[in-house]
Structure formats: structure tokens, C-alpha cells
Amino acid sequence: MKLPSLKIRNLESRFPVIQAGMGVRIGNAVLSASTIRLGGYGTIASVGLGDIEKSKTDFVNESNRVLDEEIKKARQLAGGRKPLGVNIMVALSNYKEMVEQSVKSGIDFIISGAGLPIPLPEYVGSADVAIIPVISSGRALSVLLSAWKRKYNRGPDAVIVEGPFNGGHLGFTPEQIEHPETCSLEIIFKDVKQVMNGMGYGNIPVLAAEMVSSREDIERALAIGYDGVQVGTHFIASEEAGLDRKSKEVYVKAKRKDVVVIKSPVGLPVRVLKTPLVERVLSGSREKFSCPYRCLRTCNPGKVPFCIAKALLATWKGDVENGLYMAGCNVEGINEIYPLENFFKSLEN
Ligand SMILES: Cc1cc2nc3c(=O)[nH]c(=O)nc-3n(C[C@H](O)[C@H](O)[C@H](O)COP(=O)(O)O)c2cc1C
Structure with a gap:
């Protein structure tokens, strides 16, 4: 089976793959630009980029300055190609500033999770930037999209579903994590589709983020009905990922x-x-x-x-x-x- 391309808003990649924005500094300019060149969506993780000493006295401006630098570097390394995005966690104290800076720096898409990104459309404003929330249940998506519709008359450009086996933070209760069969990617997909169809977003892409290491894993997600995947853990050990080799070896072992x-x-x-x-x-x-x-x-x-x-x-x-x-x-x-x-x-x- 030939893998389909992935269209989000006015963006397109050859393969249905988004590289996860992994903090701190794993999903950097090099990894995101390499992903774009190879046919995926490249994502810079916005968290923890700033110089520590400068951040101690001016956290907001230092974070903005380095994010802008990283976006420019990624654009240059990617030869100006799209789609380049930023991952911004709602839990960040400088969430608003990070979104506004990303828009100012000319980013193509923003992925936002670790909480419900309710004010994201407001901070993005009228800019031509795709907004992509990360959720782990149809219920959370319904709350979020209802708020977006009511307050801003704006819908998502894609939705990422994180499953109970994924790496990093989890949007599940300890009971659900104990019983992942109750909240599998299949189950969440049905709920999410119901919400999307009900709100008139039936054609918006839905991506699966959980345990993708190979082409077969992507095919499995597509077979469920997903339009593509977001890959985290498997890319950490790539040459291009931002962390020290000693840490990559920890993942290999x-x-x-x-x-x-x-x-x-x-x-x-x-x-x-x-x-x-x-x-x-x-x-x-x-x-x-x-x-x-x-x-x-x-x-x-x-x-x-x-x-x-x-x-x-x-x-x-x-x-x-x-x-x-x-x-x-x-x-x-x-x-x-x-x-x-x-x-x-x-x-x-
Ligand atoms: C090392 C690491 C760092 C991550 N950092 C972030 C982050 O900064 N923001 C975020 O929204 N998700 C983060 N995630 C979650 C990923 O974006 C992604 O959804 C997840 O890794 C997908 O599952 P997988 O690891 O099984 O491929 C991180 C995951 C890992 C493994």
C-alpha cells in the first residue's frame, strides 16, 4: 500500500507523519528541518530553549528570543520548505507569549496539549497558522471545540489523539493507565469522530500519537481510520535528535x-x-x-x-x-x- 500524503489546512507533506515536538531541545531545528526535507511535518519543542542564566532574570523575553532563533534556523536548514510547526504546552507559564512569538516568527502550525488549549485561537488571531490540539478523549475534544466555536467561531485544522501507551505526559487517570484496553486508540477514534462529525468537522484530519516505530505501525493507524501519525519516542535515537549521545544510548539500551x-x-x-x-x-x-x-x-x-x-x-x-x-x-x-x-x-x- 502506498502511504497517503497528509494535508492540514493549506499545508501538505509527502508522508502522513508529524515529528513530535519533544522537549527539552530534542525536537530542535535540526530534527524538525530534517523531517521536513524527508517528507514529514517538522515540529520544534518550545519548552526550555532559553539560556538558564538569562532566563533567571528575564524568562519571557529570553524564551521568545531563542524560539525565534530556532524557528529561523529550522527554516534555513529546511531550505525554506514547509510544514514547520511549534509544540507549545498549555501548562507553560509563558504560553500566550510563546504562541504570539511563534506567529510573529512565521510558523506554519501550532500543536498544543498538556491541558486544554482554550485560548489558542485568540492568541493566534487572524494569522494563517494551522492549530492542532492534542487530546486523549472525545469528551475533552468536545469541551474544547465547543469553547472554540462559541468564543472564536474557529475549528481545529487537525486533531492529535495521544493513546495510553505513549511517551511523555498522559491525559489519562491512573485507573485508565492500569486498564489501557478501556481507552485504546480504536475507542478514542470512534468518540473523536463522533464529536468531529457532529460539529461539522468530519473532513478534518485526525492523527494517532502512540508507539509508532515502523511503516506497519502507520498502516495499523490508517486502518483504524486515522489520517496519519505523530512519532515521538522512536525519533529520539535518530542522529538528528537534539540530545547528547550518552542519553540516546540510554534509549537504545x-x-x-x-x-x-x-x-x-x-x-x-x-x-x-x-x-x-x-x-x-x-x-x-x-x-x-x-x-x-x-x-x-x-x-x-x-x-x-x-x-x-x-x-x-x-x-x-x-x-x-x-x-x-x-x-x-x-x-x-x-x-x-x-x-x-x-x-x-x-x-x-
Ligand atoms: C522525550 C519526549 C518529550 C516530549 N515532549 C513533549 C512536549 O514538549 N510537548 C508535548 O506536547 N508532548 C511531548 N511529548 C509527547 C509527544 O509529543 C508525542 O505525542 C508522543 O511521544 C507520542 O508517543 P510515542 O512516544 O509513543 O511515539 C514528548 C514525548 C517524549 C517521548
Whole structure:
């Protein structure tokens, strides 16, 4: 079967693949531009890009400055080609500023999850930017789209559905995570389609984000009815991903049994690898840290056992002892550090 292209708003890619915007600095200019060149949608993760010292005194402006730089760099590396997007989590304390900066920097699409992105259409305004919410249930989508319709008369340009096995933050209760069969991608798809059809968005693409490591996985998602996929975990070990090689090797070595779900300072469950930091947290200890710049609206720095910004930066640097390694249940499918081209080559024909 020849894989279809993916059309979102006025954008199009050869393959039905969105590269997930993975923070901190994994989904950077290099990974996103390479994805675009190879035939997918490239996404920059907006979280944690700024210089730490400068962020301590001017978090908002420093974050905007570096995001603009990263977008320009990605455009240049992609030879000006589209579709280039940004992932902006609703939980960020500078959410509004990040959206406005992305629009100003000329981004093509914005993906937004880790909470319901209710004010996103307002912050994007009349700009020609595709808006793509990330949800994990038909109910959440219904609440979001009703609010968008009522307040802004705006619909989504695509919708991403994260399933219960995906990497990173999870929009599910602990009970649902225990019983993933109750909230499978098949079940959520039916609910989501019902909501979309009911609201007149039947032709808008719906993408699956969970455990895609191969062409077969994409075909499985298409067979359910999805229009494409978002790939996270599998791209972490690509040569192009932004993190240090020592950290990529952690993913290469990881087995399914190393994947656990813990409570994140973001306020949601998060799926990660059981590395030394996670072992310490699970045993009840609290890391020493002072909150440098209140990056999350939803975090209580006086209560949480570790600083997620610091831990994700440690991963980026290759500090295995102190890093937080977010990963999906397909991590065992990563066998080596590989050129991204290998993945996209397997999608041809
Ligand atoms: C290391 C890592 C970092 C991530 N960072 C973000 C992020 O910054 N914002 C976000 O909305 N989702 C983030 N995610 C979730 C991904 O966007 C994506 O939906 C998910 O990885 C798809 O599932 P998969 O990992 O099984 O492919 C992250 C996931 C991983 C594994």
C-alpha cells in the first residue's frame, strides 16, 4: 500500500507523519528541518530553549528570543520548505507569549496539549497558522471545540489523539493507565469522530500519537481510520535528535520493563524510563533545587520532588544520573542510533 500524503489546512507533506515536538531541545531545528526535507511535518519543542542564566532574570523575553532563533534556523536548514510547526504546552507559564512569538516568527502550525488549549485561537488571531490540539478523549475534544466555536467561531485544522501507551505526559487517570484496553486508540477514534462529525468537522484530519516505530505501525493507524501519525519516542535515537549521545544510548539500551509511569511536576502522569533520578523519586526522596524561573503554571516548586526543567536539561546534556527520560512503551523498538532517513526511506513506495 502506498502511504497517503497528509494535508492540514493549506499545508501538505509527502508522508502522513508529524515529528513530535519533544522537549527539552530534542525536537530542535535540526530534527524538525530534517523531517521536513524527508517528507514529514517538522515540529520544534518550545519548552526550555532559553539560556538558564538569562532566563533567571528575564524568562519571557529570553524564551521568545531563542524560539525565534530556532524557528529561523529550522527554516534555513529546511531550505525554506514547509510544514514547520511549534509544540507549545498549555501548562507553560509563558504560553500566550510563546504562541504570539511563534506567529510573529512565521510558523506554519501550532500543536498544543498538556491541558486544554482554550485560548489558542485568540492568541493566534487572524494569522494563517494551522492549530492542532492534542487530546486523549472525545469528551475533552468536545469541551474544547465547543469553547472554540462559541468564543472564536474557529475549528481545529487537525486533531492529535495521544493513546495510553505513549511517551511523555498522559491525559489519562491512573485507573485508565492500569486498564489501557478501556481507552485504546480504536475507542478514542470512534468518540473523536463522533464529536468531529457532529460539529461539522468530519473532513478534518485526525492523527494517532502512540508507539509508532515502523511503516506497519502507520498502516495499523490508517486502518483504524486515522489520517496519519505523530512519532515521538522512536525519533529520539535518530542522529538528528537534539540530545547528547550518552542519553540516546540510554534509549537504545532500554527494555520494556524499564518503562514506568510517575507523577510529573506538571500535574499529570508521565511515562519515563526507570533511570537513577526516577529510582530516587520512587523511593520517596526529594531532589535539592531552587526554582529558577517558574516555567510551569501547574507546578508547585515547594512540593514537587524534583524540577522537571532541570531534569530534562540534564537529559539533553547526557547526565544520566540526573536526567528524566520520557519514553513510550515502544522504546524497545529502538536498536541503534540511526539516521532519520532510514525511517523515511522505509515509507517509500
Ligand atoms: C522525550 C519526549 C518529550 C516530549 N515532549 C513533549 C512536549 O514538549 N510537548 C508535548 O506536547 N508532548 C511531548 N511529548 C509527547 C509527544 O509529543 C508525542 O505525542 C508522543 O511521544 C507520542 O508517543 P510515542 O512516544 O509513543 O511515539 C514528548 C514525548 C517524549 C517521548
